[in-house]
Amino acid sequence: MSPRRGRLTGLGTLVVRRFGRRRATLLVAVAALVLVAAAGLAWSQVSGGVQPTGRTTYVSVSMTHMRYSKPEIDVPAGNRLVIALRNDDDDMVHDLVLATGENSGRLAPGESTRMDVGVVDRDIAGWCSVPGHRQMGMTLDVVATGAGADQAADASTTTGGDAADDMDLMADPGPGFTPYDAVLPRLDEPAHGEVHRMTLPITEQEKEVAPGVRQKVWTFGGSAPGPVLHGQVGDTFVVTVVNHGSESHGIDFHAGSLAPDKVMKPIPPGGSVVYRFTATRAGIWMYHCSSMPMSVHIANGMFGAVVIEPPDLPKVDRSYVLVQSEQYFGSQGGSADPDKVAAEEPDTVVFNGYPDQYDHSPLKAKVGERVRVWVLDAGPSRETAFHVVGSQFDRVYVEGSYLLDGGSGGSQAMALAPAQGGFVEMTFPEPGHYPFVSHIMVDAERGAHGLFEVTR
Numbered sequence: 001m002s003p004r005r006g007r008l009t010g011l012g013t014l015v016v017r018r019f020g021r022r023r024a025t026l027l028v029a030v031a032a033l034v035l036v037a038a039a040g041l042a043w044s045q046v047s048g049g050v051q052p053t054g055r056t057t058y059v060s061v062s063m064t065h066m067r068y069s070k071p072e073i074d075v076p077a078g079n080r081l082v083i084a085l086r087n088d089d090d091d092m093v094h095d096l097v098l099a100t101g102e103n104s105g106r107l108a109p110g111e112s113t114r115m116d117v118g119v120v121d122r123d124i125a126g127w128c129s130v131p132g133h134r135q136m137g138m139t140l141d142v143v144a145t146g147a148g149a150d151q152a153a154d155a156s157t158t159t160g161g162d163a164a165d166d167m168d169l170m171a172d173p174g175p176g177f178t179p180y181d182a183v184l185p186r187l188d189e190p191a192h193g194e195v196h197r198m199t200l201p202i203t204e205q206e207k208e209v210a211p212g213v214r215q216k217v218w219t220f221g222g223s224a225p226g227p228v229l230h231g232q233v234g235d236t237f238v239v240t241v242v243n244h245g246s247e248s249h250g251i252d253f254h255a256g257s258l259a260p261d262k263v264m265k266p267i268p269p270g271g272s273v274v275y276r277f278t279a280t281r282a283g284i285w286m287y288h289c290s291s292m293p294m295s296v297h298i299a300n301g302m303f304g305a306v307v308i309e310p311p312d313l314p315k316v317d318r319s320y321v322l323v324q325s326e327q328y329f330g331s332q333g334g335s336a337d338p339d340k341v342a343a344e345e346p347d348t349v350v351f352n353g354y355p356d357q358y359d360h361s362p363l364k365a366k367v368g369e370r371v372r373v374w375v376l377d378a379g380p381s382r383e384t385a386f387h388v389v390g391s392q393f394d395r396v397y398v399e400g401s402y403l404l405d406g407g408s409g410g411s412q413a414m415a416l417a418p419a420q421g422g423f424v425e426m427t428f429p430e431p432g433h434y435p436f437v438s439h440i441m442v443d444a445e446r447g448a449h450g451l452f453e454v455t456r
């Protein structure tokens with residue numbers, strides 16, 4: 001306040017000189033009032049202009065099924081607010097973050113905490129910061145009631161920038177990048193009704209997911225896509241899925257038919273589920289996280305393929321698996337942006353989890369070899385039109401049946417909606433570099449592109 005006082009003293013001196021002492025006193029009083037009012041306005045802009053009442057409002061809030069038990073908390077302006085927060089969900093992690101910056105921290109099922117929000121002088125938006133939960137409506141509003149409570153801490157979030165701004169699709173992958181192995185190894189002459197037992201750990205780890213972009217991806221088995229499970233009709237898979245992450249996750253194997261009730265439940269952090277299914281039908285089947293919102297969990301890496309070979313599948317020289325999916329980057333080092341996912345605005349469309357990775361590390365074939373490519377569209381939202389530039393398919397198997405198998409007909413692209421799959425076969429006529437793409441051209445241009453390097 002000292003600069004203002006100085007100015008007031010100076011003004012007073014000036015007024016005394018020009019108007020004489022009595023009128024000067026009046027003018028100085030008016031000027032002082034104006035300055036006090038201005039100072040008051042400045043103060044109200046900072047604090048909301050609400051006097052603390054010295055009273056406290058205590059509220060208990062329970063979190064279940066993507067909702068807060070009290071989505072609106074009315075607090076007399078000036079009261080301090082204390083929230084007793086409890087996660088009463090069976091299997092999902094939640095939290096409460098306020099626009100003012102308070103954060104409960106993640107609460108596992110059954111956990112509780114106390115949040116001291118401090119003196120409430122305006123409306124405050126709140127939400128669950130577990131990715132996707134806010135978009136599914138898990139929000140809470142603190143409403144300051146009474147006089148002077150007309151301002152709001154709004155619902156905008158600071159995202160810390162968009163990692164897509166750092167992406168350069170023309171750049172090489174960073175050091176340490178290893179391409180996802182697209183080779184599908186041949187099944188060794190299997191006994192019918194084989195039982196495949198495996199453990200599939202769910203992890204959360206930071207990885208380079210495009211040139212210049214690192215994201216904290218959620219994976220099955222440490223990679224996105226997860227490992228390819230491979231068997232034949234009649235095989236049984238016993239998969240122990242262990243959640244090492246900090247969110248709730250789950251799993252859904254399309255390759256088996258069963259009641260979802262028990263095995264597709266969310267698995268809380270530290271929990272596990274034994275998922276057993278028998279593959280009674282052939283195809284390339286999707287598996288994915290079954291936790292809400294699935295769009296975000298799939299977009300952040302939680303998907304993979306199960307290849308169940310049809311009986312009498314002809315042997316070929318080479319087999320590859322390509323899983324197409326979209327990436328929606330959050331901030332650098334963050335996770336998929338749920339708003340981009342909901343708006344269906346992908347930054348990239350990719351085969352096996354990284355844009356253009358097989359341009360950097362081409363898939364091999366020799367002239368005249370029969371090459372089979374299994375393709376799964378994992379989405380979460382975009383279709384594919386799988387095409388190999390310079391080649392024609394002479395055998396196409398989509399969603400459990402042959403679309404083309406011999407004869408003089410040919411196929412140029414295999415169309416797949418999200419969660420559909422199949423395979424194509426071809427032979428390359430001469431040495432060269434044959435690009436494979438999604439012929440949805442905008443997707444090819446944003447990363448759904450790779451190369452077959454064909455030699456003699």
Ligand SMILES: [Cu+2]
Binds near residue numbers: 218249290291302
């Ligand atoms: Cu998940």
